[in-house]
Amino acid sequence: MLRAAGMDPQVVVSGVDESTVDATDAGGLALVLARMKASEVAARLAGTADALVVGCDSVLALGEEILGKPTGAADAARRWRRMRGTTGTLHTGHCLIHTGTGKRVEAVAATVVHFADVTDAEIDSYVDSGEPLSVAGAFTIDGLGGSFVESLDGDHGTVIGISLPLLRRLLRELGFSVTDLWRPRTG
Secondary structure (H helix, E strand, O other), rough: OOOOOOOOOOOOOOOOHHOOOOOOOHHHHHHHHHHHHHHHHHHOOOOOOOOOEEEEEEEEEOOEEOOOOOOOHHHHHHHHHOOOOOEEEEEEEEEEEOOOOOOOEEEEEEEEEEEOOOOOHHHHHHHHHHHHHHOOHOOOOOOOHHHHHHEOOHHHHHHHHOOOOHHHHHHOOOOOOOOHHOOOOOO
């Protein structure tokens, strides 16, 4: 998404163990995970770069249940049988750190997801594809799972993993404009 928005991000995997974090609300959990990821990468870059580090993480709230990544195929199928025909709220935590100053800003974006009333055969095929096994809530909207989402109330980027409008606001809080990050035009 950042590349499509005119930026040239460098992807650095944090290596944070998400299973060590527990929270009672989805938005809080998403924010803690985003903060941990951004902080770990910013610490690695400290003293070597003046960078903007953004960490994001998503968690689905389905009623009172908090759903991160499924534990395996059986868990993904169970979730989909529960999610079909219902709505959930996907929370994506965003943490932005400027390594030059050490300043950090953060926020959570939330989007309501209306799931299609998919069949057992569709669920089994989707789980067999492997796509839902490594993503929050066991679904995507920018891949095979997009067919199983009827509509969204909110920013679609939140569901993909980063809200560009929220990122713009966070950048402004640190004294940057999103246009500062656009690739230079050539020709």
